[in-house]
Amino acid sequence: MLSNPSLTLPLRKGGKAEENYVGRFAPSPTGPLHFGSLITAVASYCDARAHQGQWLVRIEDTDIPRIYPGSEEHILRSIDAFQFEPDAEIIFQKDRLDIYEYVIEHLHQQGWVYACQCTRKMLGSNHIYAGTCRDLNLPFEQQAIRLKVSDQTICFTDRLQGTHCSNLQYDLGDFVLKRRDGIINYQLAVVVDDYLQGMTHVVRGADLLDNTERQIWLGSLLGYPQLEYMHLPLAMNAQGQKLSKQNLAQALDLKRAPELLQQAIRALHQPEVDLDIPENMLKQAIAQWNTDFIPHTTELHGSYL
Structure with a gap:
């Protein structure tokens, strides 16, 4: 546990961090990188x-538990290739777990999180959490930790997808920051690290669009821009499925890096580039x-290898 990790956004040379563009590529090593990952890497890098x-x-x-053996090495080799x-x-986020625990404790002190004993079986198919455990004051040990949401609509304007809004109370309910098995949830880690790394812009796949209001809400509670x-x-x-590890998308063949890079640039509808070294x-x-x-859509259709 960190005694006093810095949660203050650092200044960067030339002024405040938010005045300069800072972006990122943030893959999960649940499998090797595939062509969909390459599109995100290219777009985030070029932007x-x-x-x-x-x-x-x-x-x-x-x-x-979901880390696929060898996938982290494939990601690093892909960056180089x-x-x-x-x-x-x-x-690597697994090296920063004490920071996330510190943030959970901070939210606990502010009254924004609580322990939840509900299992997936208990919740059934209802994806909107009804706040069953919100007022039970359960001990935090060996329980999921949920963040409270309020009855307010959160909107943001996406650079490609336009205005997107959600009322978290009615669309989702209180959501998990830490699972019962101790695993830190994506929503917490991404918000904290985007802040601590000074991010200003996020370029990622449209499959994460519906997570954004949750992340804006959490960031607002922590005072993040x-x-x-x-x-x-x-x-x-x-088959009309997104390229993903779950759908057995083919791993990037790093020996074909120039050709695959050219395909990714074309998939983004950018002007042609000459086939050369990456x-x-x-x-x-x-x-x-x-x-x-x-x-300005959520899907790209074509022949992607």
Whole structure:
């Protein structure tokens, strides 16, 4: 447990952090990177560089039982093979668990979290949590930890998807920050690390669009500044499913990095780049980068390898 981890947004050279673009690529090592991951990496990298900003890499590995053997190594080798250049040391969330525990304790002291004994079987198919345990004052040991939400509508304007709104109380209910088995939930770790790393812009897949209001809510309770979001359309397979590890998407063949990079740039509807070493292709893509060309949809259909 950290005695006093810094939760103050650090200043960066040239002014406040929010005045400079800081973006990131944050894959989860539940399997090797696939073409959908590459699209996100390319878009986040080009958008950051086109804004003369910083681009960081974070491995989101708090769900330790789901880490697929060798996937973290494949992610790191992919970063090298496609010649992306992170501006800081890559961090691993499993090394930062004490920070997340500190934040939970802070929220506990503020009265925003509580222990929940409800299991998935008890909740059934109802995805809106009814607040069953909110006033039971259960001990925190070996229980899930939920964050309270309020009856208010949260809206944000996505750079591709437009205005998106949600009333967390009616659309979701109080949500889990830490599971009964001790695993830190994605919602907590991503918010804390985006803040502590000074993020200003998030470029990620549209499958995470519905998580954004939860993250804005949690960030507001912690006093964090709101970020700018761009949720990319998802590459779909021939069966109409998003490319994902669960749908057995093919791992990136790193020997074909230039060809796959060219395909990713095309999938984002960006101007053509010459087939070359990845470093030169990325420089050309950055010089031509235009988010207006990216389809303002949630799905990309085509032949993706």
